[in-house]
Amino acid sequence: MVIRQRAIQAGEKQVRHDAILDAAERLLARSPERVANVAEVADEAGLAKGTVYLYFTSKEELLLAVHERGIDGFFREVIARVEGDGPVGIDDMIRLTHHHLVEPPLFLPLASRCFGLMSHSVPAESAIAFKQRMAARLERAGAGIERHFPHLSHGDGVALLRRSYALILGLWQMSADVAGEAHCALAGAGGVSPVFAWNYPDELDRALRALWQGSVAAAPAAR
Helix, strand or coil, rough: CCHHHHHHHHHHHHHHHHHHHHHHHHHHCCCCCCEEEEEEEHHHCCHHHHHHHHHCCCCHHHHHHHHHHHHHHHHHHHHHHHHCCCCCCCHHHHHEEEHHHHHCHHHHHHHHHHHHHHHHHHHHHHHHHHHHHHHHHHHHHHHHHHHHHHCCCCHHHHHHHHHHHHHHHHHHHHCCCCHHHHHHHHHHHCCCCHHHHCCHHHHHHHHHHHHHHHHHHHCCCHC
16 A cells, blocks of 8 residues: 555656646747746646745756756667667667657757756756756667667767767857857848858768768778
């Protein structure tokens, strides 16, 4: 009886946890330029503010949790694919990248914002715990990738995922949708500089394909 009661409580906690993240995500979608405070999230979720604080100590920690839920979906599918019986190719990885990281409108802006949050706004223990969970995901996914691409040595799978993420986020930050806004503010009616006038998804495809092809085709002795 005690075990059943604990299970019910655990299930209820997960439902409430997810409801809080859903509410924060809805508010962010409505006003992506600002971070909703805990009271606003609580109201959106239909909960008391004190209840939200039982799960998250601040709006910044809550925002990081929304980001982690998004990236966890990517890693779950990547791990399921690389640990499965079927073949995995570069096209599969690029497709998963677009589905989970590029197409969702909130993911890239939130990922960019969370880098700054972890350095000064999120409690150190929460930031460390997040990085530890990310390391576990990277190590498991990286090991699976090495199994499908035999030219990769131990640790190369993690490095390839790390470099891929740097490309995904860095190219987005340089794209016309982001950098071009600042350029337009400086240039007035002159429009966006040709330096930023490229299509982000297409540019990302080319960059990721070049990175993966160069990495998985290279013999270990050449690195």
